[in-house]
Amino acid sequence: MVMNPSRAVVILVTAGAVCLPLGILFYQSVLSGPFFHADSHFTLDAFGFVLRDPEFWVALRNSLLVATGMLVVALPLGALLALLVARTDIPGRGVLEPLILVPILVSPVVLALGYVVAAGPVGFYTVWSKQLFGVAPWNIYSPVAIAVIGGLSHVPYVFLYVSTALKGVGSDVEEAARTTGAGPLRVALDVNLPLVAPALMFSAVLVFFAGVEMFGLALVLGNSNNFSMLAVYLYKLTTRLGVPAYHLMATVAVLIVLLTFPLVMLQRHYLKVADKFVTVRGKAARQRPLTLGAWRYPALMLALAWLAVTVIVPISGITLRAFVTYWGPNVNLFDVLTLDQFRFVFSEPVLVRGIRNSVLIGVVGGGLAVACYAAIAFAAHRRNDEWTHLMDYLILVPRAIPGLLAGLAFLWVFLFISPLAPLRATLFSIWLAYTVVWLPYGARLVSSSLVQVGKELEEAAVSIGATRRRAMFDVTLPLIRVGLLTSWLLVFLMFEREYSTGVYLLTSGTEVIGALLVTLSETGSMNQVAALAVINLVLIGIGVITAFRFGVRLHG
Amino acid sequence: MGNLVITDLHVSFGAFKILKGVSLEVGRGEVVVLLGPSGSGKTTLLRAIAGLEAPQLGSIRIDEKVLFQGDRRLDVPAEKRDLGLVFQSYALWPHRSVFDNVAYGLKLRGVDKLEIATRTHDALKELGLSGLAERFPHQLSGGQQQRVAIARALVYKPPVLLLDEPLSNLDAKLRDEAKAWLRSLIVDLQLSAVMVTHDQAEAMALADRIILLSDGNVVQEDTPVGIYNNPANIFSAEFFGTNNRILGTVVEILEGGRTRIRCEASDIELVGETRGNYRVGSAVVAVVRAERIQVAGAGSGPNRFPLPLAHSMFGGSRWEHFFRFGPSLLRVYGERQISGDDHWLEIQPEHLWIFDAPEAAS
């Protein structure tokens, strides 16, 4: 059968956008020097160097330890919160649910900087705690703290998947357990837990994955204390040999891909199982919340404590920092309150441009990205040929490449693929890199709303004379409108948060806040960084509130 | 209304063969029902006609228009076939009003707005949906949804209407009403239609002709009366009605298409219709419908034999009696309650169909 031309174009473009940068990386990893140098030749030395480098193994070990730690923190807490909010009569369920998702809105770098100001050795809360209790028994720079903070900030992801699964469990099965004499805890352990196991496993892999690739938190909190992780090791390789060692960087990237790809496949597997669970169960009976009794308020306290540590502490920290010129244990904050930093940011054309570009890339770029993800999802929709399988794997691959390196690979693509060269110094290059880096996430968002559209709804249109394309525009697209808007919101969030991918593509005129945060904290003063971070948070907040006005929900 | 001809159609999904060479014809104004157990390929056949499944071999034509021809690699896409398909789930678009659901096919055909309105309202009226035009699917009852789905498929006057289990989504009482309504609609509008069902009663009520499918092959095709009263093989025979299966061996092949067998369950000899290629001594299976066994007065005769009554059940319009027949039971419909022990039963030879035993048949 001849493939329809628009589908062929979508597949071709996707393959190009994913394979070109990845191909350059793989190619670079087996060379002796930069791939564009004539005297570079084929060798596996880079692999030898990295695998013999003790620091690589230290970084790998640390990454695995932190990932495990995050798992230990995020999984039980996320599952517990999901259970409490989705299935019990905990007070304030309606308010808790959106609140729990707030950490998703905060970029890891902002989170880390916020923790430094709020809970670092001389942070606001540390000082207050010492004044009130005489001690502040935490150290945010310790590996344990990094794992805990990483874990706490990933609780929402576990929450999302588990609570969705929990909502599919009918009350009847829980009640059946209650009547045979099981208490709420037993019911949770014996009935709910097994039923949400696939969702739990999926989010476990997701959290572990996030731990393995952690960059922002590790750099800000770990690096100054000589605590290295894989992404930081990669980052250090840029300068460790003086001249950037592309072959080594590419090698580490390839190793990371090799390490994470099995995780990606595992995730894919659990996702399928979880999807099956949901579809097999079909419509669940109306749910009645479990009664917690005396445990209602302690449960609420737990949820609030988590929120305080994960959201309020770091965000209040970075916000305070943005409104003071300097700080420290002996500084009375009221003496140094100022709006100067914001005045400064808004008087600086580059920063204003960065803010404008960020809005542009988040709102317009996010919308365009969702359109692309939708095109990709449609190309694979309701088909089961080898092309669909190819696409299936293709869209998962970028998940495994660290953003920093993806940015460099895209710089190369824009430099050495001549038709693209004129676009390099435009926002398009950054947009394309973002779109590809977030492809696995975005395509999954769109396709998960697509699968909810009954196949026969499309066939009905085709059977009465609509072409497949027409059926897509008249039937499928209107039906997934809310799903697409939600994807737009989530992609907007990711694009606003993104900080590492843009660093190499940033040019005069195409600055974005995320990359500016990185560059400014290296060369500039934290005053501007804090103010920009707060502006970034406000932008994200405005985006979320606007989306809510249009009926978009992050969840449920 | 058109003339649909399907020749030697093969459909497989991977190595799995769903249709193994199906041929059939639907005449103008004829309603053909595809009947068969699940997995027989009837839905696949319907979807292949609609263009939603891709056959590997064979051809599908409507009048002079070739829709599919395997050897010419010709495959008209679903949207170009101009057929009307009614889905089992109705597949009404939840985001469109009843009017918009029905009008969509006309819009696609570039009909001007005014005419769309007229024709859509006519179609709605025809199906008893006047006044519901502005509603949305979720505001309709199941029966109304079904009518909208049919209206949507009929509004642009397709040559053949395809219906996939149109009644299965309705509850029992509604289904009976809808069955009568659908038959009168089909007759009134003189539709050519192909309908899929797994329910024999539905098939017999609605069909001009029934095509019985099993395992991807056409087992038999005939009018409802023909197929019920004159099954070509044991599968057909046992698919309809309530049946008794009597195992035996051939004693004698008689003149006039009759055969005498000795029953395995007892020493009774019975004469029935010859419906297989067996010889004297072959193992055979005889099938007789429950309503074709008479509880007769006492006295021996051809095809008469006494059996002890095991128990009876009252079924409203009739009684169902169970007689001990060797190790198994023989099921007999009767109009009256009977009691006592032994009763004489009689089977007319034309109602006892003697087939090859399934093992030997293949």
Added chain:
Amino acid sequence: MKWYSAMIATGLALMPASAFSAFPDYYPPDYQAIVDAATAEGKVVLYAPLSTTTLRPLIEGFQAEYPGITVELNDLNTVVIYNRFISEAAGGAQSADVLWSSALDLQAKLVTDGHSLDYASPESAHLPDWAVWQGKGAYGTTFEPMIFAYNKDALKPEQVPQTHADIARLITENLDTFSGRIASYNIETAGLGFFAITQDSKIFPEFWTLARALGAASSRFYSSTGEMIESIASGENVFGYNQPSHASSYGRDNPSLGIVFPQDYLVIASRMAFVTAKAQNPNAGKLFLDYMLSQRGQQIIDGMGFHSLRDDVTGPMTREDLTKTYGDRLKPPVMGPGLLEFLDQDKRLEFLNTWKSSLSAGQ
């Protein structure tokens, strides 16, 4: 600080209003030809690890002098500058006209790889010898001493090291105060930090004692200048070793941040600038380079906190000024192939390993 803004004001006031005003008498007679060509080019593309904010006075000064030429600044970190530039050069894409970076080794590598335009600036004669890379067209442009910073609230005056030797001694004497609270560059990621440390290792005989002491105090090593200085200003760390001289300007508003110019010797860092060999706007590039090196340009650079290296620029802590105090204990970097020393992979890794093992030996 008053002198800072006053200086800019003076600088601006002294600037000639027109592009056609006379050049210094030592400029070649045909210099106007470069100006005309540059004006025709209309812009100069600059890669530098400096924000527009920091660089604004210099850009404004340049544009006041040559109104027809705009300066397009790309604020990139030093490694990104190198990566971007060599990738762009290899791809034949449009790139920077002037590279101006503090990563001396990377700059030197680019120069020796032939990426610089051999342009003899008419200002060469007015620069110290070490700042001119003869025959390569590369120039040192600033005079930035590596200094110490400390938190005034956390350290008593007698605990503040004044010399390199003091650091090890005071750490040993006040281990509780210093432990976990000394900040410096992470020399694996921060090029300036690596440069300063290698200079120290050559100049300061007890350098490895210092390294062990830093290890003993569980010192913390930063990639980001902003975070590093902030950590000292806030009191999270109490002392910063090998801080960039512009740390003083970050600390201007913060009364807690104290600055020490080490008394025994000063390692001087300098930002190397050159016009790129395949510049799209070579004349504008030359003009910008000359302007940076000129007396007017250096006056502005001095005002920006990077200190002038010219004799005829006055102000506190210019080269001229510091020479009075330090004499030959100023250790400026010689613009030349010597900067490549630690780009040798084995040598560099060996140094890093020694550094790390010294740090852990101290613990």
